[in-house]
């Protein structure tokens with residue numbers, strides 16, 4: 001029988017600092033808490049194939065929840081169609097000073113300036129090696145250490161070290177909390193980064209490894225020119241997809257919570273409109289030729305459906321779980337299946353980019 005203990009646990013979790021509550025959630029998942037939700041079978045309409053991978057549903061756990069690849073299998077058990085672990089940097093690093101993670105309760109939002117706190121590639125790869133192959137897809141999200149000068153070299157190291165251990169890679173160049181990282185989104189820097197990352201994959205394939213999809217995760221805070229430049233690079237190179245988007249450094253006027261002025265990236269409901277607009281613009285700029293993952297502010301089946309109609313082949317979320325708990329995943333999937341059927345779509349793939357036709 002499915003049991004949702006989140007309504008009971010939430011008041012206690014939300015009495016703690018956001019970071020402590022997160023640690024407890026990871027520990028509970030490691031201890032097997034996901035099993036009590038009970039397994040459900042996803043409706044056939046939610047099955048989808050993207051960049052050569054097969055997904056039982058298009059809803060994924062976004063990066064940042066499982067920074068150290070501790071709970072990939074339990075995350076799938078919660079009902080996610082895929083999970084993205086990381087961001088992992090070559091060397092372990094502590095991240096920024098605490099407090100660095102804030103709830104904006106009234107706005108159903110979060111601000112974080114964690115700064116890639118993680119245990120590094122060695123620990124991450126050891127955990128991936130222990131996974132049994134054949135489960136739901138998962139991605140490894142790679143980043144750069146704060147003190148590294150040649151940031152691009154860190155992405156190459158990440159992909160080289162983890163190659164063959166994950167179903168896809170995400171090159172995260174959009175965290176606002178590592179100085180200089182977002183500069184990698186400029187045309188020249190990104191072209192160089194993509195060339196180096198793709199030649200790393202070519203080298204691995206020449207050694208006999210399979211082709212692992214590589215995605216690039218971008219910020220929602222971009223000029224139209226930046227967006228067009230990134231779209232051109234994605235279309236012209238062998239990059240397999242884009243993730244739109246990371247957190248925003250802007251602060252929508254609608255925010256009311258006391259924490260709204262904290263420095264860092266804003267996620268959750270107030271990011272929905274901004275990130276969906278960026279997604280829609282990216283779908284147009286790439287002519288629908290590059291698979292997109294839509295992320296930012298998803299907290300309902302209707303939100304997930306809006307991302308898909310705007311151009312997302314897959315959807316991810318994180319912040320809404322803090323407020324609504326893991327039962328949300330089942331609700332999103334059920335509502336999404338209903339919305340697809342209502343509009344006459346047999347599959348998720350049929351609805352991708354529907355707003356543009």
Ligand SMILES: Cc1cc2nc3c(=O)[nH]c(=O)nc-3n(C[C@H](O)[C@H](O)[C@H](O)COP(=O)(O)O)c2cc1C
Nearest residue numbers: 062063064086087245246267268296297317318319
């Ligand atoms: C606490 C926290 C930590 C995050 N850490 C990462 C990270 O390490 N790497 C990354 O690519 N995105 C990270 N993100 C961004 C999320 O993956 C996602 O892009 C963003 O939160 C928007 O989705 P949401 O509104 O559903 O949370 C983080 C987000 C939060 C809230």
